[in-house]
Amino acid sequence: MDPTRSSTPDAEHPNQFSLLGQRRFAPFFWTQFLGAGNDNLFKFALTVLVTYHLQSDLLPPTLAGLVIGALFILPFLLFSATSGQLADKFDKARLIRLVKSLEIAIMAFAGWGFVAANVPVLLACVFLMGVHSTLFGPVKFAYLPQHLSERELTGGNGMVEMGTFVAILLGSVAGGLLIAIPGTGARYAALACVALAVVGRLTAHAIPASPPADPRLRINWNPVSETWANLKLAHANVVVFRSLLGISWMWFFGAVFLSQFPAFAKEVLHGDERVASLLLVVFSVGIGVGSLLCEVLSRRHVEIGLVPLGAIGMSVFSIDLYFAARGLAPAASLGVADFVARPAHWRVMVDLALLSLFAGLYSVPMYALIQMRSAPSHRARVIAANNILNALFLILSSLGVGVLLGFGLTIPQVFLVTGLLNAVVAGYIFLLVPEYLLRFVAFVATRVVYRFRVRGDANIPVSGPAILVCNHVSFADPVLLMAASPRPIRFIMDHRIFRAPLLGWFFRLAKAIPIAPQREDPAIYAQAFERARAALADGELVCIFPEGAITRDGALGEFKGGVMKLLETHPVPVIPLALQNLWGSFFSRAGGKAMSQPLRRGMFSRIGLVAGAPLAPHETSPGALRERVATLLAS
Template sequence: MSPDTASTSVAPAPTHEDPNQFALLRQRRFAPFFWTQFSGAANDNLFKFAFTVMVTYQLSVDWLPPAMAGLVIGALFILPFLLFSATSGQLTDKYDKTKMIRFVKNLEIAIMLVAAVGFIAGNIPILLLCTFLMGVHSTLFGPVKFAYMPQVLNERELTGGNGMVEMGTFVAILLGNVAGGLLVALPGIGHTTVAVACVVAALAGRAVAQFIPSVPATDPGLTINWNPFTETWRNLKLAHENIVVFRSLLGISWMWFFGAVFLSQFPSLAKNVLHGNEQVASLLLVVFSIGIGVGSLLCEVLSRRHVEIGLVPLGAIGMSVFSIDLYFASRSLPPSEIMGLAAFMAQGAHWRVMLDLALLSLFAGLYSVPMYALIQMRSQPTHRARIIAANNILNALFMIGSSLIAGALLGAGFTVPQIFLFTGLANAVVAFYIFMLVPEYLLRFIAWVSSRFVYRFKVQGDENLPSTGAAILACNHVSFVDAVLLMAASPRPIYFVMDHRIFRVPVLGWLFRLAKAIPIAPYKEDPKTYEAAFDRAAQVLREGDLLAIFPEGGITKDGQLQEFKGGIMKIIERAKAEGVEAPVIPMALTNLWGSYFSRIEKGGAMVRPFRRGMFSRVGLNVGRAWASKAVTPQSLHDQVAALLQEGASS
């Protein structure tokens, strides 16, 4: 280890905005890490696929029949995730992550040197041992991979960084499989070539890892619990303390269940349904991998560079729609002789199958990336790697479960298209259940749709929204969807103090109750609701969350900014009494007056839907935070008025 790289500490994540996620590949805090994980994923799959092909087509042993080879190799690779994930999460939290990465890459070199002997000698027991050890390698690297990024990327970069890693992983898997299949088939030199390629890939990964800057431990005083069972249970309990994080772990594990069903059935789909040869099976893998990669990269574009979990329901909808359509596209294909790639591509019906496969995998990318980013952002930093390790265990269990269920369905006489239909319908049920348990996903989806397809919503100054800690957001009140637009602007959940009468509005009332908005009524009208609102507001701030209030006390009737009431001061005073000094952030919604959801001077709200045309342009200006002790209703009114003026002139 050279002194210049060993002693370099990672710089804090920069606050400037790069043009897009690809700019991270030019930065030392991300690029060496990206190529290190890329090389590891490629080498995993080069090794596994070459070994599978070798056992299936080239070597013959009685105790490992070809039909069982893929299953045994896959099971051996997954087993370490069940045994050692809990330990690997602890090690990642306890030690410098860069040192962990370099240790894992050193281990990979040692394993590949042993595997090289196994390939050259055609020794299957040695290669089975190396399969298990490469599973250990991946088990150790998994928590490091996802715990590293939140320490070097800021919130606006986290979605893009996860998208790049997800895309890179699936491209690496694809390249590793293709390279493994091609190299092992080389006449006379295939085994030796694979051996050399595996060692070279491991050396390349270790060389790149040397340039990863140091990332300090998040819990250096941690005492390692070497019992994987008790530690796994402890990690799940830690994750369960944040219910959104815990159910996101389950959501990600379901995505791996969903994906494993399709990946495991590609050979049968290609041969028995599409009547294609091995090249057609490879094409399906290529299409699936490209879809995942494109969907992962689209997340940053669609999320405006925030952690946007509103994309998760969109992804779930697409996964179900196109897996169900894949059933209809493939169930009635006429029988034919096994065809090559050119003959397969010449038939128009096959293009629908490939389009369904590409789109369901694209939406799987939209589904998974925001969930990973959410877990990274909201997990307690000292426990982040252990929570991710628990997720890896759940992923492995769900993937094993998918194999058992798919096998049971096939044994019961289901066809491959029927299994896809079953999976698509099950995905719809599971997604609906998750979104009802964690309504934040559904709320963010509604906000995301509203801000992009109902309005053209532009946010200025969103860097003033704090990524952590309590704050009071004070905004003008123009329409019945002001809260929805504020939700769309913030990567964090917001609790709203709202006029109790808005809860009577059909649909919107249900939506705001789902969002756990806080109803408030005038003291003279309902003193109990009045006091309960301030108690709940103080609790929100005490717990370090964002609280939004519309200080005008109601929706404007003429489009003008109204006088601010004194409720904002009572919230500040109640928070101070509980030891919370929450900053106040002024905000102004612009150009919303006169739209469908606002009142108009001669008429009510929600009449004549297209009175301002389609995709009406609206905006939100976010001001800088004020210390609460400097706030008065009039000074806050003046700040919001100034932001409104800025919006009118921009």
């Protein structure tokens, strides 16, 4: 955890919406919201202006959207590396205020361009607003983990993601409506852009100080070498880097749909431009709802088990969108009322809403994971690497869609290919980073198989080495502990479990450490402690079941001395844990043999985990640990 991060009791922030009443989040949220809204008001107003109202040889209407989008993305490729360094070196609140002051100047220049109908000036402002967003991006995502705890990070990211898409929607709608006002539309659009920039600067003034992560950093102004350095820096943490690729893929996926809404509405759904706007509304609302659901479903932890769930939903509903859009009856250009009145179109809207909802479930935990697992000293540079990859994937998305359409595929077929490709890419990422898959299994088990209640989970540290000690009731114990922990756990487990076909594969994937009794296999016994010590030296959590085996009678057995062997060389905190009400479940040995009587207690049976306060190494002994776990079991 950052030493600079604010700490607030849970009672003061019962859910993500309560963050809007706190200074450490609210001014930042509204500054981000206003900036995203202004970006899109300006870009959409310009697109409508050159498409419908202003003939320009420099920017033909057919190329307007493509050119404006490319000019806006270009700075992300050129300057993200530099902006990441600035965000690590300087106070983030100060940088945000400088960036928002720059926005006022850019929007004043753009306002003159609107009034004068000067297309070159407006295009220059698109590029400058891209620079503005490039500078703001690393600051934005590095700011959150500096001010929010691990339990708030998912909710905070969900709020920002929701706010961004709502701002994009409102900005686009406002830009289109203002620029269309006869005679004075350009003037109103100009005033709106400047007004939003000024209000954004005022909200930025209330953002609290955010001390620099690496004030001694020397800025490398060469964008090429620094871009490569940022990518290498991100690649140093495999889980973080592959999560960056996962987020970039989400932007690729979303861009396919967003870019095709106008043509999809006109050519496939037979609707007018208002139907295209309706599709954008449905998509944006879906993203917002999915983003907000993350905190509820994750129980206020960074729950990356939601990522595979999101990927599944993205594929299922994009594939179903292909079938929903096939064979729609030809019609004249439909308005919104006529479009909504046709039952066949509801399936299309439901598919769009759900695929975007699952995209929200997919992206928010990934952002939170990157923020939590990146070293604070270079977190902003890792975020800058993310922005570079996002820009590259957006370009690849445009090229890919162009190639598919060039080969004669219809727009629904493009959606089908994207959904199938998403399944392949997601599966590949989850095999490369099995932690996502493991957490998904734990997520499903604790919400479908059981009703799982966790108490005292704040005692499980979010950073640094520690030993977890727990009673051993069933074969499902490690899965339940995975679900309760904010980060991966290295389990020390009986080597015979690894022989089971499915369980053995699962625990090998989880990098569990096999152990055998010393008298049975001294080599495996010694190697287990060697690997556990290496994990502690790397700052990981190690869990040991000191009873040595799953209980056969439901009673708490005697604790052996394995914990003490680890503490001899690595004196780290020891956290006692107690699993409650698992005896008699399908995975326990009640009745003689585990996993022999399906649905022994039915679905959704109540179980619990209690985490006690950490014990210092000098306070720890097998007897003291057993007594502490017994007390937790009875609580």
